[in-house]
Amino acid sequence: MKNIRNFCIIAHIDHGKSTLADRLIEFTNTVQKRDMMNQLLDDMDLERERGITIKSHAIQMQYPKDGEIYTFNLIDTPGHVDFSYEVSRSIAACEGALLIVDASQGIEAQTISNLYLAINHDLEIIPVLNKIDLPGAMPDEVSDQIIDLIGCKKEDIIHASGKEGIGIQEILDAVVARVPAPKGEPNEPLQALIFDSTFNSYRGIEVIFRVYNGEIKKGDRVKFINTGKEYFADEIGTLGLEQEPKSIIKTGDVGYLISGIKEAKEVKVGDTITQVANPCTTAIQGFEEVKPMVFAGIYPVETSEFEDLRDAMEKLQLNDASLVWEPETSAALGFGFRCGFLGMLHMEIVQERLEREFDMTVITTVPSVKFKVQTTAGETQWVSAPSELPEPNLINVIEEPYIKAQIITKSEYTGVIMSLCMDKRGILINQIYLTTDRVELTFDMPLSEVVFDFFDRLKTISRGYASLDYEYKGYEPGYMVKLDIMLNGEKVDALSAIVHRDKAYDWGKRLCEKLRELLPRQQFEIAIQAAIGQKIIARETVKALRKDVLAKCYGGDISRKRKLLEKQKKGKKRMRQVGNVEIPQEAFMAVLKLD
Numbered sequence: 001m002k003n004i005r006n007f008c009i010i011a012h013i014d015h016g017k018s019t020l021a022d023r024l025i026e027f028t029n030t031v032q033k034r035d036m037m038n039q040l041l042d043d044m045d046l047e048r049e050r051g052i053t054i055k056s057h058a059i060q061m062q063y064p065k066d067g068e069i070y071t072f073n074l075i076d077t078p079g080h081v082d083f084s085y086e087v088s089r090s091i092a093a094c095e096g097a098l099l100i101v102d103a104s105q106g107i108e109a110q111t112i113s114n115l116y117l118a119i120n121h122d123l124e125i126i127p128v129l130n131k132i133d134l135p136g137a138m139p140d141e142v143s144d145q146i147i148d149l150i151g152c153k154k155e156d157i158i159h160a161s162g163k164e165g166i167g168i169q170e171i172l173d174a175v176v177a178r179v180p181a182p183k184g185e186p187n188e189p190l191q192a193l194i195f196d197s198t199f200n201s202y203r204g205i206e207v208i209f210r211v212y213n214g215e216i217k218k219g220d221r222v223k224f225i226n227t228g229k230e231y232f233a234d235e236i237g238t239l240g241l242e243q244e245p246k247s248i249i250k251t252g253d254v255g256y257l258i259s260g261i262k263e264a265k266e267v268k269v270g271d272t273i274t275q276v277a278n279p280c281t282t283a284i285q286g287f288e289e290v291k292p293m294v295f296a297g298i299y300p301v302e303t304s305e306f307e308d309l310r311d312a313m314e315k316l317q318l319n320d321a322s323l324v325w326e327p328e329t330s331a332a333l334g335f336g337f338r339c340g341f342l343g344m345l346h347m348e349i350v351q352e353r354l355e356r357e358f359d360m361t362v363i364t365t366v367p368s369v370k371f372k373v374q375t376t377a378g379e380t381q382w383v384s385a386p387s388e389l390p391e392p393n394l395i396n397v398i399e400e401p402y403i404k405a406q407i408i409t410k411s412e413y414t415g416v417i418m419s420l421c422m423d424k425r426g427i428l429i430n431q432i433y434l435t436t437d438r439v440e441l442t443f444d445m446p447l448s449e450v451v452f453d454f455f456d457r458l459k460t461i462s463r464g465y466a467s468l469d470y471e472y473k474g475y476e477p478g479y480m481v482k483l484d485i486m487l488n489g490e491k492v493d494a495l496s497a498i499v500h501r502d503k504a505y506d507w508g509k510r511l512c513e514k515l516r517e518l519l520p521r522q523q524f525e526i527a528i529q530a531a532i533g534q535k536i537i538a539r540e541t542v543k544a545l546r547k548d549v550l551a552k553c554y555g556g557d558i559s560r561k562r563k564l565l566e567k568q569k570k571g572k573k574r575m576r577q578v579g580n581v582e583i584p585q586e587a588f589m590a591v592l593k594l595d
């Protein structure tokens with residue numbers, strides 16, 4: 001145990017975690033040079049393409065130092081705020097953390113939020129100033145920021161470049177010297193923390209864990225304390241680049257478990273594994289059920305593909321336990337699913353995976369948060385789709401989820417960011433200058449406002465110099481109303497949204513304008529109306545097409561006619577017929593792009 005080092009890498013998105021992890025793996029010869037490819041730990045195509053780590057992964061390395069062989073378990077963590085619960089569990093499996101800060105960017109919101117998580121778990125922090133090869137690197141300035149933040153000495157900060165391979169040995173030596181060996185009692189009953197799980201279509205779910213006390217042996221009958229489920233440890237092992245089966249995983253070490261678990265739902269990150277024969281008395285602290293925060297409907301473009309979509313969703317859920325869904329029907333879109341996501345990025349990822357991995361063409365409806373509605377009958381209802389909202393006369397109070405948002409930016413953007421946040425009904429709680437030109441702003445904000453085009457606008461107005469992190473705060477009353485959209489007098493439920501009363505008029509007007517741009521002209525005039533209850537608050541018209549497309553063909557040339565029809569058919573993809581009006585996918589997401 002004294003030669004084990006469990007550590008993770010925490011950093012703001014894009015500060016170079018994955019690249020640096022690659023270098024550590026390469027340096028310790030964990031992978032043969034020829035097998036080395038960039039961003040080794042990001043093994044999903046989508047991860048590689050988007051350049052972001054979606055799921056945490058762990059890898060074991062051996063590092064010889066002063067005549068001893070050290071076992072390093074490196075736990076890679078996702079950088080995006082949607083996945084922060086996973087970061088917190090990964091951190092709980094470690095004794096140390098490399099804090100990576102991009103020398104050209106400085107400290108960002110997630111550097112700080114992840115750092116606080118690490119400090120709360122008493123992790124030894126090794127600060128690393130990364131990307132020092134960049135011409136725009138500001139080593140002195142950023143070092144000062146790090147010193148201010150964690151109170152380390154200047155010489156404790158390692159200068160590195162994942163790209164150029166600078167500082168790699170220094171980092172590995174620092175892990176040996178500064179990260180404490182794990183503690184734990186080998187003779188106590190098994191107590192292991194699940195901090196990740198992955199899905200393998202042949203072998204089922206693989207659980208990744210860290211042993212706190214006791215040991216786990218192949219063939220053991222084990223129990224997951226929070227779910228209460230029992231399994232046989234059919235296979236256990238350590239994680240090199242490939243799995244390496246072992247007969248025993250001892251105290252302090254990290255490993256994987258395969259036991260015929262079929263669905264991701266059965267495995268909860270944060271759960272504790274123990275032995276059935278000799279169970280531990282308590283579960284490891286900090287377990288939480290992850291709750292979806294953003295909800296939207298997902299519908300097949302072709303109504304006949306509903307069952308295929310269900311298949312695809314089921315498969316997707318096998319390896320994404322945080323995705324929840326249930327069947328839903330919409331008057332406009334027919335049969336589909338109401339899905340819950342951790343956040344907007346998670347929603348985008350799910351949509352993209354459905355399209356790429358399962359070849360589905362889907363329509364996603366306006367996202368919504370979950371409202372808590374107190375009815376006049378004294379009941380509490382949870383509402384995550386506008387169609388579920390009771391009639392206004394039956395509502396006593398609507399409460400909406402709030403977040404505490406932390407934004408770090410250059411001081412010159414303070415003004416524009418404040419007005420954006422206030423426009424989003426944010427309340428400024430705190431403003432701290434981290435250095436003379438970097439400021440941290442804290443707001444209380446309704447989550448529903450963050451769902452609608454907040455990130456994009458924040459990025460644009462700050463020219464990319466603002467980073468955001470948030471945590472969930474609780475529910476507060478809000479004057480919400482249901483805004484309906486009608487096309488030629490027919491309500492399109494998939495376009496409805498629950499919005500704040502003060503914003504409903506402006507929202508309705510802009511949405512009608514946007515829809516006028518997005519709806520293709522058809523043979524007849526289309527009236528677009530926004531309404532709150534019976535009251536129409538905005539109206540736009542899409543004029544009728546003057547000519548039939550085929551009129552261009554003068555009746556003669558059949559092949560040309562066919563071509564035109566073909567072209568028209570292609571254009572129809574991702575269109576849904578509602579009543580007699582065709583609606584393109586963009587229209588369902590128009591609310592997200594109301595500038």
Ligand SMILES: Nc1nc2c(ncn2[C@@H]2O[C@H](COP(=O)(O)OP(=O)(O)OP(=O)(O)O)[C@@H](O)[C@H]2O)c(=O)[nH]1
Binds near residue numbers: 052162
């Ligand atoms: N110049 C320079 N570029 C680097 C260095 N390290 C990483 N990069 C680049 O920075 C970008 C982000 O690097 P990643 O390693 O994907 O960052 P990450 O922190 O893992 O990102 P997430 O997994 O999305 O959180 C990539 O374009 C890298 O090529 C470095 O040391 N120097």
